[in-house]
Each structure stands twice: as C-alpha cells, then as structure tokens.
C-alpha cells in the first residue's frame with residue numbers, strides 16, 4: 001500500500017489537494033469535485049455526484065460507492 005500524501009485540515013475544514021494528484025486527475029481551478037464517506041474513508045472524486053445510471057444530479061440513494069436517483073430506483077422497481 002502506498003504511503004500517499006499527507007495534508008492537514010485548516011481551521012475552516014479546508015485541505016489542499018496536492019499538485020501531483022491534481023495533475024494526475026487533470027483537476028483545475030474551479031473544477032467541481034464531490035466527496036462522500038465510504039466506511040471510514042473519505043472519497044473525493046472529480047466532477048459532481050451523479051446517478052450512475054442516467055447522470056441526473058438529483059441523488060437520493062447511495063449503494064456502496066454508487067449513487068442512484070429516484071427516477072432510476074422507480075424504473076428498477078417496475079422491471
């Protein structure tokens with residue numbers, strides 16, 4: 001397992017994403033990121049949280065690391 005980067009959270013709860021990681025993921029100034037908890041881990045992903053099935057931003061459900069909107073849940077129920 002990689003040692004990874006270590007950063008401190010400041011008094012406002014902010015943390016800097018190291019330049020090497022921003023470069024590797026092509027994250028630039030004003031890009032949107034999404035954060036969520038998976039067990040005891042904080043997951044940060046480039047881009048906004050979107051439904052894994054239809055890319056809607058109206059997320060209502062989380063299954064593991066995937067997000068699903070209400071419309072898709074209803075569609076699945078009707079299969």
Ligand SMILES: [Zn+2]
Nearest residue numbers: 051054069072
């Ligand atoms: Zn959906």
